[in-house]
Amino acid sequence: MSMLYIKEEEAGKLLPMSVALEAVEEVLRLHGQGKAVNITRSRVRLPNNVLHVMSGGVPDLNITGLKAYTTTRQGARFVVLLYQADTGECLAMIEADKLGQIRTGATSGVATRYMAREEARTVGIIGTGWEARAQIAAMSVVRDITSVKAYSRSPENRQTFADDILAAHGITVTPVETAEEATRDVDIFITITGADDPLMDGAWLAPGTHIIPRAGDLVKMLVHVFGKG
Amino acid sequence: MSMLYIKEEEAGKLLPMSVALEAVEEVLRLHGQGKAVNITRSRVRLPNNVLHVMSGGVPDLNITGLKAYTTTRQGARFVVLLYQADTGECLAMIEADKLGQIRTGATSGVATRYMAREEARTVGIIGTGWEARAQIAAMSVVRDITSVKAYSRSPENRQTFADDILAAHGITVTPVETAEEATRDVDIFITITGADDPLMDGAWLAPGTHIIPRAGDLVKMLVHVFGKG
Known part of the structure; x- marks a missing residue:
């Protein structure tokens, strides 16, 4: 063969x-x-x-x-x-x-299936590249996602991402102007960006949010989250 | 590309x-x-x-x-x-x-180039497979090999090996009946066989012989050689 x-x-x-x-x-x-x-x-x-x-x-x-x-x-x-x-x-x-x-997205999907609240419907995401697309694809397999807020440094990239996600999954993406908007009031929060610092602040996270951080962001988020006490 | x-x-x-x-x-x-x-x-x-x-x-x-x-x-x-x-x-x-x-043979060749006596001309070899052919090819690059004695369990394999080495390098190979014959009175002695035990005895080795053992045979040969002391 x-x-x-x-x-x-x-x-x-x-x-x-x-x-x-x-x-x-x-x-x-x-x-x-x-x-x-x-x-x-x-x-x-x-x-x-x-x-x-x-x-x-x-x-x-x-x-x-x-x-x-x-x-x-x-x-x-x-x-x-x-x-x-x-x-x-x-x-x-x-x-x-x-x-x-796809594998990276799928891994997030498995974690979300078992660890996010059953009724999680909204996603905030920092990063709008190919990996971000796979993350949203995975979320849409394991939860009934109704809306996404997306932030990245480039307004053009945010809009293209929104167009692509609507076409691929029928999910409405709102491109937002700041990392804070993408972080507040979401059920699932994802950082998946090549930027050195995703510009997020743990104080913006609502209790019960399911967090999917880049490897490098995990410790920082834990500090933020537990720092809130 | x-x-x-x-x-x-x-x-x-x-x-x-x-x-x-x-x-x-x-x-x-x-x-x-x-x-x-x-x-x-x-x-x-x-x-x-x-x-x-x-x-x-x-x-x-x-x-x-x-x-x-x-x-x-x-x-x-x-x-x-x-x-x-x-x-x-x-x-x-x-x-x-x-x-x-070829790489395994070449590595033996480099060792032989620097560690065997300059006037080394004769080879004894236990094993007559593809790896054995590459060993003789390598010896012939770094020394002017005039004769080889070859032992393996199968008389047919010994003869085929002899025919192949003559055709490839113009070197006369004498198939021998025992491991002892292949080990005695040679300048370079090689074990490269799939057999569990190449049936060699360090007492048969002449002083000054350049030895190229299979990985598994090295310790046993050292014991034999230093046991002769």
């Missing part, structure tokens, strides 16, 4: 968020039960390049594989190698930028 | 031992000078499969990459992903069974 090569544009079309979300939930559950292997990321650090590699496998799914990506001044390039465990065959090489965005 | 895919049969033809040997020597030298990154092997261990991944990079060569291989009851499958460091592009995916055999 021969290895499939799946390009970015195909990967995005082949994997609906609802499917990714169920897959991520299944593998998280298996991992929690000690039925999955996860090897932490290694990094080859050169002056102008970092090669990141992570690998893992799931016996129940008969699958093992790795993700490798290079980061340079020109950006990041991602591939996944997927193997059939019992035969050791490489089934597919998958360009994995889009795949990673 | 697009990624090259290099299959086993091409990899073997594209990489002469002399070229591999110079490449391995250069990278070993750079690594010794702290100018190469080498990330130790990680392993995803499933009940029926192990996925092994190792990665590294060399700034002076503008190259980074990884080798991944699965081992199952059906055998091993190897691939290398090779990246251009400055752009982060994946230049090639290379099926790497043959490549690994």
Whole structure:
């Protein structure tokens, strides 16, 4: 048999968020039960390049594989190698930028499914890029989202994001002028921006808000939230 | 630009031992000078499969990459992903069974170049598989090899090995009936067999013999050799 090569544009079309979300939930559950292997990321650090590699496998799914990506001044390039465990065959090489965005969104979706209030309907989001789109897609799978407030530094990007989300999910997005507007009075609050500081203040968060922070924002948010006392 | 895919049969033809040997020597030298990154092997261990991944990079060569291989009851499958460091592009995916055999041979060649006696001319080898062929190819690059004695359990394999080495390098190989014959009175002694125990005894080794043991045979040989004291 021969290895499939799946390009970015195909990967995005082949994997609906609802499917990714169920897959991520299944593998998280298996991992929690000690039925999955996860090897932490290694990094080859050169002056102008970092090669990141992570690998893992799931016996129940008969699958093992790795993700490798290079980061340079020109950006990041991602591939996944997927193997059939019992035969050791490489089934597919998958360009994995889009795949990673969907997987990141799906992970937020699983957390939201189990940790947000059942009646959560409104989302505030800081960041309006591709990853932000995947986050909203995931929210719409696990909750009946009725409205989104979106903030990013560029008014154009906010509007394009609003147009795209309406087209993709039929959800109305209100582009807002400040991070504070996106943070106040929402059931689910997401930061997913390349900005160094998402400009949020924990004092703006309503009690009971389900928070999905970027990795780097988590500690800061905890300080804000617990600082409110 | 697009990624090259290099299959086993091409990899073997594209990489002469002399070229591999110079490449391995250069990278070993750079690594010794702290100018190469080498990330130790990680392993995803499933009940029926192990996925092994190792990665590294060399700034002076503008190259980074990884080798991944699965081992199952059906055998091993190897691939290398090779990246251009400055752009982060994946230049090639290379099926790497043959490549690994050549690289292993080349590493022995570099060691022999610097550690064997200048006048070493004769080789004894236990094992007559593909890796054994690469070892003899490497020896012939760094020393003027005049004769080889080869032992393996199968008389047929010994003879095929002798025929192949004569055809490839013009070196006469004498298939021998015992491991002892292959070990006695040689300048260079190599064990490279899948057998659990290469059946060698350190007492058979002449002083001054350059030894190239399989990883698993090294400690046993040291015990033999120093036991002779």
